[in-house]
Every structure is written in structure tokens, then in C-alpha cells.
Amino acid sequence: MLETRGVPSVAIGAVRVQMEKTQPPRGLFVPFQLGRPLGEPEDAAFQRRVLRQALALLERTDGPVILEDFPDDPPGWLDTPAWTPPAMPARAAPDSPGAWRTAFAAELAALRPAWVRAGRRFGRTTVGLSGLPDDAWPDLAAHFLAGESPTVHAHDTAALALRFMCDDVKAFYGEAAQADGAAPASRQIDAWFWRQTVAGQLLIALRAAAAASDNNAVRTVGGRFLVPAPWLPA
Amino acid sequence: MARLEDIPQPTRDAVVAVPCPSFDTHPFVSGPPLRQRRVAIVTSAALIRRGDSPFPFGSAEARPIPAGPVGDLLISHVSINFDRSGFQRDANVVFPLDRLREMAADGEIGGVADTHHTVMGSTDPVGMQVAADQIAGQLRQERIDAVLLTPV
Numbered sequence: 001m002l003e004t005r006g007v008p009s010v011a012i013g014a015v016r017v018q019m020e021k022t023q024p025p026r027g028l029f030v031p032f033q034l035g036r037p038l039g040e041p042e043d044a045a046f047q048r049r050v051l052r053q054a055l056a057l058l059e060r061t062d063g064p065v066i067l068e069d070f071p072d073d074p075p076g077w078l079d080t081p082a083w084t085p086p087a088m089p090a091r092a093a094p095d096s097p098g099a100w101r102t103a104f105a106a107e108l109a110a111l112r113p114a115w116v117r118a119g120r121r122f123g124r125t126t127v128g129l130s131g132l133p134d135d136a137w138p139d140l141a142a143h144f145l146a147g148e149s150p151t152v153h154a155h156d157t158a159a160l161a162l163r164f165m166c167d168d169v170k171a172f173y174g175e176a177a178q179a180d181g182a183a184p185a186s187r188q189i190d191a192w193f194w195r196q197t198v199a200g201q202l203l204i205a206l207r208a209a210a211a212a213s214d215n216n217a218v219r220t221v222g223g224r225f226l227v228p229a230p231w232l233p234a
Numbered sequence: 235m236a237r238l239e240d241i242p243q244p245t246r247d248a249v250v251a252v253p254c255p256s257f258d259t260h261p262f263v264s265g266p267p268l269r270q271r272r273v274a275i276v277t278s279a280a281l282i283r284r285g286d287s288p289f290p291f292g293s294a295e296a297r298p299i300p301a302g303p304v305g306d307l308l309i310s311h312v313s314i315n316f317d318r319s320g321f322q323r324d325a326n327v328v329f330p331l332d333r334l335r336e337m338a339a340d341g342e343i344g345g346v347a348d349t350h351h352t353v354m355g356s357t358d359p360v361g362m363q364v365a366a367d368q369i370a371g372q373l374r375q376e377r378i379d380a381v382l383l384t385p386v
Contacts, residue, residue, distance in 0.1 A: 001359070002276070002381055003261040005370035009276075011383040021254035024383075025262045034241070035316030037384040038333070041324035047333050051382070055343065058380050059268055064260035076320070118322075124305035126322050128284050164288060174319045186317045228314050230242040 010057045012037045012050070016069075023065045026057035030070045032077075033186060039074040042183075046074060076185060083184040085192045086114040086176050093201075100202055101142035107198040108134055111176045118179035127171045129164040130154065134172060137165055144206055149215045159217035162206065166226050169199050194231035203227055245315045271380040273338075274347035274373055275299075278355025279321075279328050279386040280311040289354045296365035298372065299350040304331050309386065313356050316386050328386055347378050355385055 002009045003025045010026040013019040014034055019027040030050060032039045040046040050070060057066055089110050094100040112134075119125045131154030132140065143150040144162055152161035170193070177189045194200040203226050210222020241249060265271055280289040281299055288310030289295070299307070304325040309318060320327040334346045351369045353362060373381065 001362070001366040002370055002373070002383075003263055004259070005366065005374075006263055007370055007373050007381055008263045008265050008379055009381040009383055011385075013385065015249055017250055018252065018254055021256070023257065023260060025260065033317045033320070035318055035386045036320040036327045037386065038327045038330050041320040041327040044326075044333060044336070047326055047330055048337065051330060051333055051337065052342070054382060055268055055273070055337075055380065058265065058271070061264055063262035063264075065262075122323055124325075126308055126318070128308055129288055129310060160288075171318065171322060174322050178319065178323055183323065186319045189319050225312060225314055229244050 008058055010054050012054055019067060024067075025063055026054075026060070026066045028054040028057060028068050028070055031072075032074055036074070039070075040076050043075070076183060079185045079188055080182045082182060083188055085196065086111055086179070088197065091198055094198070097142040097145040100145055100198075100205065101138040103198045104141060104202050105135070105138040108138070108172070111173065114176040114179040115172055118175040121179060122175070125171070125175060127168045127175070129171075130161065130168040132161075132165060132168070134168070137169060140165055141202055141206060144218075145209045147209065147212065149213065149218055157217055158215060159221040162210065162218060163221045163225050166203055166206065169203065173197060173199055190228075190231065194227075200231070204231075204233060207232075248315075265379040268343055268380070269341055270344045272345040272347055272376070272378050273334055273343050273380040273382060274376070274378045275329060275331065275334070275350040275382050275384060276369060277329055277350070277352050277384040277386070278311075279309050279352060279384070280354035281307045281329060281352045282310045284308055292357060293354050294357050294361040294365055296351055296353050296362075296369050299329075299352055301331060301346065301348050301350065304329055311354055311356070311386060313386075328384060330382075330384070334382075343380070347373075347376055349376060 011024045012028050014032050016029045038047040038050050089106050091103050094103045149158035155161045173193050207222045207226045210218045213219050283306045307325050326332050337343045338346050
């Protein structure tokens with residue numbers, strides 16, 4: 001769409017079949033995870049290799065469609081066996097909105113030091129879409145679990161407040177999981193979050209609560225935008 | 235990964251089945267050597283600066299990203315089916331502004347745009363002609379002759 005408007009472009013693409021269908025003027029297919037078009041975080045040399053190969057296509061004249069493959073898997077694709085998840089308090093399965101609030105708040109408090117270390121390590125945090133401090137999340141979650149559609153100052157609708165709180169929860173845990181030592185593969189973080197944390201189970205419980213909501217938007221957000229399909233309960 | 239067989243189901247089937255636009259023409263614009271070109275990033279990650287409103291669901295808008303510290307950027311994309319842990323560690327894995335600046339400093343590219351651009355990738359591209367016009371207009375105004383498209 002940019003080329004039609006006179007601007008030369010090169011696309012990085014992680015799904016080869018989509019690039020074959022769209023036929024961009026120049027495309028570099030990369031065998032990387034969705035969400036990591038440059039391949040490897042904190043690896044400037046790897047990222048520059050990807051950029052060099054992509055940008056080099058701009059000097060080619062054998063168009064109108066040039067598709068090339070980047071040859072290497074990113075090193076972070078492999079699991080890190082030495083990685084251990086942050087320590088968390090023992091817990092019983094919560095059976096009421098109030099019990100979820102208490103268990104989630106306790107887990108957040110236990111993880112907070114790791115999350116703070118991650119912020120220092122990476123120089124930033126990606127928590128922030130909800131506009132709410134993390135100590136407000138357990139209460140908001142309990143309201144949704146109780147079948148309410150609470151209003152939140154930062155967002156127009158309860159559905160958006162739910163969605164972005166859950167994004168912030170995932171970001172908080174993802175950062176805490178990467179605070180120390182060698183980085184885990186993303187699937188190690190996902191398996192920990194969705195199978196071993198109160199927060200992962202809470203998001204699954206929020207999905208179930210949203211399905212029973214009389215608020216259409218909350219039902220849609222709960223069904224489609226909280227829990228990735230591979231981690232839904234059987 | 236993102237070799238198809240590595241994407242978990244049912245996301246894999248959804249990725250294969252996603253409708254892709256086809257185009258009647260194949261425009262191809264060439265330019266000067268890379269070391270003379272100014273490069274801009276256009277990303278479909280729905281990036282925002284901290285404190286800005288997230289992209290609304292289904293948004294077909296384009297937003298400029300003034301070149302600034304990449305540490306202020308958040309992903310507000312609607313999809314939950316891509317990895318965000320890499321971006322949590324290093325924004326350059328989605329938005330490689332630091333890398334482009336290094337390449338410009340080393341003379342590999344001519345320069346880096348003052349303004350980059352973002353859209354939300356899950357939106358139907360058929361509805362994004364206005365966004366494309368807006369981005370292209372700003373790119374031309376800034377004399378950009380190389381665009382790097384990064385999806386998530």
C-alpha cells in the first residue's frame with residue numbers, strides 16, 4: 001500500500017504463507033515467533049543481521065516481488081533448563097471473589113520484588129495499559145468475578161478496563177519471570193503463568209465470569225481477549 | 235519458530251485461513267544506495283507512548299511515533315496470540331529504532347526518520363486506505379525513501 005504511493009518498502013514477515021499471498025514488493029521471511037519480528041531481544045548483533053538482510057532488499061532491482069528467507073532460528077527459541085520461576089506463596093484454590101482477591105494480592109506482593117528487579121534490569125516496564133496501580137487489580141478482579149461491570153476512570157467501558165487490566169497482569173508476571181539470570185523461553189513463561197500462578201487461574205476464572213455477564217462487550221472481551229486458546233481449560 | 239508447525243493450534247489454522255488482500259498491480263519503487271536513504275519504521279504493533287489511549291478494538295487509524303526513547307513504548311494491540319515477553323525485555327525486537335540509529339552512525343544507512351508510524355495489524359487492510367494515505371503523505375514530507383515494515 002505504501003509502494004503504490006511512491007515509497008519503497010520492505011516487509012519482515014513471520015508467516016510465509018501470508019507473504020506468498022500478499023506478494024509485497026520486498027519481503028524477508030523470518031522463522032521467528034509471532035511478536036518478535038527482529039528475532040532475539042537483547043541481542044543487537046542478531047537484530048542487525050536481520051535488519052541488514054531486510055534493508056539490502058531495497059537495493060535490489062529484480063522486482064516487482066522479491067521474497068527472501070532469513071536462515072537462522074533465534075537462540076532464545078530454545079528452553080533454558082536452568083531457569084526457575086520466582087518463588088510464590090503456597091495457596092488453596094480460591095472459591096469466592098473475596099478469596100480470589102486475597103490470593104491474588106498475596107501473589108502480587110510476593111512477586112513485586114522480582115518485578116522491581118526486572119524494571120531495573122530492563123530500564124523500563126511495559127505495565128501501564130490499564131492506568132491502574134497493581135494494588136488496585138485484585139479488587140477490580142473481584143468485582144468482575146462477582147458479576148459486576150465496574151467503571152474505571154481511565155477507560156470508557158468496563159470491558160476495556162477488564163481487558164487492559166489483564167494485559168497489565170500478564171506484563172507484570174512476564175517481567176517478574178525474566179528478572180534474574182538467563183532468560184526463559186516464552187513458552188516456559190506461558191506454562192508457568194497459565195498452569196502455576198493464581199493470576200493465570202484468575203484470568204481463566206474471569207473468562208468464565210465474563211461469559212455469564214449481561215454486558216455484551218464484557219462477554220466478547222472475556223471470550224476472545226483474555227486467555228489464549230492453547231491455555232483454555234480442557 | 236513461526237514456522238507454521240510451531241504455532242500452537244487453533245492459532246495455526248487461524249493464521250493460515252486469515253484473508254489476505256490481493257492486489258491487481260505490483261508497484262515497485264527503487265531508490266538510491268542504502269547508505270544514502272532515510273529509513274522509517276511502520277509497525278502493526280499498535281504501539282503507544284505510556285499514558286496515551288490504547289488503540290480501540292477494530293481501529294483502522296494510523297498514529298505517528300515521534301522518535302524518542304523506545305522505553306516509553308507499550309503494545310496496545312488487541313491480539314493475545316503473539317509473544318510479548320521479548321518486547322518486555324527489549325522494545326527493539328519489535329521497533330528496532332536503536333539498531334537503525336547505530337546503522338546510521340556507522341554509515342550503513344543514510345539516516346533515521348524523525349517520525350515513525352504504527353497501525354493495529356488485526357484490522358482489515360481494506361479499511362486502511364486512509365491510514366495508508368496519511369502515512370505515505372508524512373513519509374514523503376519527511377523525504378523518507380526506505381520503509382521497514384515490522385509486524386507482531
